[in-house]
Amino acid sequence: MNMKHEHEHHSTSHEAHDDHHQEDGHGNHHEGMIADFKRRFFVSLGLTLPILLLSDMIQEWAGFDLSFAYDQETLFILATVVYLYGGWPFLKGSIDEWRERNPGMMMLIGLAISVAYFYSVAIVFGYGDGHDFFWELATLIVIMLLGHWIEMRSIMGASNALQELVRLLPSVAHRLTGEKSEDVPVSALRKGDLILVKPGEQVPVDGTILKGHTTVDESMLTGESLPVEKETGNLVIAGSINQEGSMTIETTGTGESTYLSKVIELVSEAQESKSRTQNLANRAAKLLFFVAVGAGVLTFAIWLLLGYPVSMAVERMVTVMVISCPHALGLASPLVVAVSTALSAKRGLLIRNRTQFEEARQLDAIIFDKTGTLTQGDFGVTDLKPQAPYTEEELLRLAAGVEMASQHPLARGILQAAEERRLAFDPVDSFESITGVGLQGRIDDALVQVVSPRHVRQQDILIEEEAFEQLSASGKTVVFVLRDGVLVGMIALADMVREEAKDTVQALKERGVRSIMLTGDNRKVAHWVADQLGIEEVYAEVLPDDKSRQVKKIQAEGRKVGMVGDGINDAPALAQADVGIAIGSGTDIAVETADIVLVRSNPGDVLSVLDLSRNTYNKMIQNLWWAAGYNIVALPLAAGVLAPVGILLSPAIGAVLMSLSTVIVALNARTLRI
Known part of the structure; x- marks a missing residue:
């Protein structure tokens, strides 16, 4: 009632x-x-x-x-x-x-x-x-x-939902006038204003980078699991997080013309x-x-x-x-x-909309976001390829020694793998993060570097091309470890698949419910995860408005659609779906837009939703x-x-x-x- x-x-x-x-x-x-x-x-x-x-x-x-x-x-x-x-x-x-x-x-x-x-x-x-x-x-x-x-x-x-989205934007920006910087309300910014964005800050407006080289975390906006490298001429999105270097951007969109405001509008329309x-x-x-x-x-x-x-x-x-x-x-x-x-609370379900909860019994297609929903949202080591005469342990020990001083998502994955093997590593001296290249520091008087494939190519260092191509083709992120300029080996990492997600997809298949993956991440990564889970239908590199459009397309086939997601980019699709289901550990906006919240962040609880x-x-x-x-x-x-x-x-x-x-x-x- x-x-x-x-x-x-x-x-x-x-x-x-x-x-x-x-x-x-x-x-x-x-x-x-x-x-x-x-x-x-x-x-x-x-x-x-x-x-x-x-x-x-x-x-x-x-x-x-x-x-x-x-x-x-x-x-x-x-x-x-x-x-x-x-x-x-x-x-x-x-x-x-x-x-x-x-x-x-x-x-x-x-x-x-x-x-x-x-x-x-x-x-x-x-x-x-x-x-x-x-x-x-x-x-x-x-x-x-x-x-x-x-x-x-x-x-x-x-x-x-809409108020939660509005909260995501910072309220103050550092506007540059000549050489001077002044803090002004974001509402006072106009197109063409120059803005300074410091490391660790949220980007206040959509803009083009005029000066600076950095990496930006756009995962909650676009679904891209890895931080994105940004340099002069690249676009940045309001609400994303600047990670490493300072940058000066020229404002291209403020207020209702920003990417995030367009997401707000999509959520509103869908609701x-x-x-x-x-x-x-x-x-x-x-x-x-x-x-x-x-x-x-x-x-x-x-x-x-x-x-x-x-x-x-x-x-x-x-x-x-x-x-x-x-x-x-x-x-x-x-x-x-x-x-x-x-009963729902005991099973880790928070029912926000009773009418849509009643409709959940009729769902015959469940769309899953990838990052943070089917995967853990944390990178883990999947492959170690040491170069003779080094062993896997030595490769991992050197990489972990340098990564100890970094906050990068890949660093956490390498450190976790080292901890699982109980490896002891020496302290690093002269640690340095080089944007666009990687990390370096001195361990036992040797210069140890953890670098990108591009840097290895630029230095003309020979690698096992076949192994590298195989790892890249499966959507994994590969980093190379060098010791005094000599290749020690390569480490492959991936956003680790949740074990419970495999069982969920299988159980849904047995019930005749179609599982679909919808992600903003790149195609290689998406298909690698889908293969692990047994999901046959995959849509990758999808923007938020495309996500809600894809939900509409499946609804147009006469299907009752459930959407499971955790990010800002999932909000329009969660609102559009017949039943929106948010992962509890996700963003506030995803939780606020959803009809049902999985408090334990376990995709397997989708089955409890259908049963209850x-x-x-x-x-x-x-x-x-x-x-x-x-x-x-x-x-x-x-x-x-x-x-x-x-x-x-x-x-x-x-x-x-x-x-x-x-x-x-x-x-x-x-x-x-x-």
Whole structure:
């Protein structure tokens, strides 16, 4: 029973920029709504107890009498407070659904409580005979408030994706004027401004390098796993991280014209266009609304045509309309939601969007990002090729000795391999990082260098060409180790495949779910990883807008698509997919855009998503049948179908049936744990 407001989105990146200072507003708003429902529930519950005691129908049914001066007026005042205060969210929601011409849960509840209230007011003030329905009105409001409160507590608020994206951009830039540098807000930058970007800083705007030679980490923006070398004339992207050298860039794009802002726009468009499917309980409520109105009008007309007085026809019509909104329906979905959310948390799943979680059971294609999702996002040594007379251990020991002083991703991989072999290495002196070449330092009075293939070529050093080509062709990154200018050997590294990813792809294949890899990384690397995992469909060197376009293309084939990713470049595709699934260790923007988050960062948890979604949906269907079963029995009897044979459902018996269906629904929800 998701509220309409559950997944609100800003419609443009411009709005996201404007609302940056309100970035926490939605979370506070959501918490405020939960507190509001809780407060309305407890106030209404407190007032419902005396309403039940003062109701003549309850007194007649339970066999006691409680009357005093102005007892009916007291009942009217208490019921009016419950109707206006407790029922306000449903009355307001009814108006919203009426304006949208899309009746659902709110209009069904609003109809039932309004008919009960105004009919009861007429009875209390002597405008008709019969029993009032104030008790029914109060209990219905209390149970519906409880249902909404339970559900809102057990799910997370709406997406903060656009605000998270805006946060990624630095707020201050070093603008150069002549030889001077001044710190200015990024919003003050214009096209053509010269900006200084220091090592370790984020690039504040899109631009062209005028001076400097460095490496830039673009992995979270483009999916390229290795840092990218940049020199004069190259383009840099806002939001990427400058690693080694300082650079001066000329601004080519600011504000909404930057690459990152285009990603923001893509996310916004995808969220707006994503099908706003009503969830299960709301679809049932929509049907019941039309049934209630139709049955009520038909009941009134038939009793009049049979010659009964208007008061009798009105009583039958009101009885039908009031009991057509089953209390159990208000709890059918929230109780299952609460249980499945608790189960999800135990399995390391964070459900952010209930409606899309329900849809996960229908997925028949899962698209995986590569870096950080199918792979660990960390480089590991795959091959050691020492040059005689050196051994693998000596090759690795020399490389690790130099790499100890570096923060480069490849350095971490080489050091880890040395630690796994428990190698001891001597301290390095005169360490130096040479951009575009590699690293060097002195170990045991010898100059040890870990360099790129390009440097080896430039120095005309002979290497095993066949072995090098074979390693490169499989998408591995190869570095060469030199000792005093003589080749010691080569080391191949790759972004290591997650072991659990292999099992996941195989399990999905057995279920008939197609696995697809979609990555911004280069083709060689992508196909090497795909071969390791058994994925046959691979799309590499894909930009963020191409990722969301590829998702649309697969959806156009009539498939239900799930997208699993962790980077900024995955955000548009996560928003576009039928179900977006983020790796928990990924970027905030990926997590905020997704419908489901894998907290343990294990791609194998995708299988848990599919299983739990199917089981939850089945349990909801069962509960809705129990809730509707009450209507199937109660509505015809309330309308008076069996009146000719002396059977006419009284509101008191209707209350017993209602309570019974509510208890069954509550117990059935608990069985989801089994």
